[in-house]
Amino acid sequence: MALRLLWLSLTLLGALQTQAQDSAPNLIPAPPLARVPLQRNFRADQFQGKWYVVGLAGNAVSQTEDGQFTMYTTNYELKEDGSYNVTSTLLRRNENCDYFVRTFVRTSRPGQFRLGNIRGRTKELPQELKENFSRFAKSLGLADDNIVYPVPIDTCIDDE
Structure with missing residues (x-):
């Protein structure tokens, strides 16, 4: 029984992930890293700290309706x-x-980095994904009582 529930959960999550990937907008391909010039004599220790984002460009960036994009900070530790x-x-x-x-x-290459935890992990599930998950589970014949969203906690599960 537990193995069936695990399989069903993995199947549902895989289907949601596929659906989310299929609904992603067509992005302009990122240039190869070899085309991005490196800072000579890059000093990792001097780069760390708080930086103000004063300009931003990327294939997933677009201007807002009112043309205003508020400044934010990024801290490198x-x-x-x-x-x-x-x-x-x-x-x-x-x-x-x-x-x-x-x-x-x-x-x-010194001074060149790649994104480590590309997906990252969170305890929060956006409402839209909850609704998609519930709809999909119900389409398989499950009832509302068969769909559970655990309450996020910190105790035990975040202790390392």
Whole structure:
């Protein structure tokens, strides 16, 4: 029984992930890293700290309706292995702060990094994904009572 539930959960999550990937907008391909010039004599220890994002360009970036994009900060914390913990702090329209945490991992070229935890992990499930998950589960014949969204906790599951 437990194995069937695990299989069903993995199947449902895989289907949701596929659906989310299929609905992603067509992005302009990123240029090869070899085309991005490196900073000569890059000093990882001097790069760390808080930076203000004063300009931004990317294949997933677009101007807002009113043309205003508020400034945000990104803090680079150098780790012993030469990678960075990177935290960006943004102010949302509802006046709440959002925090995005990523890891930048060193590559073989000094001063060049790749995104480590590309997907990242969170305990929060957006309402839209909950609705999609519920609809899909119901399409398989499951009832509302068969669909559970655990309450996020910190105790035990975040202890390492």
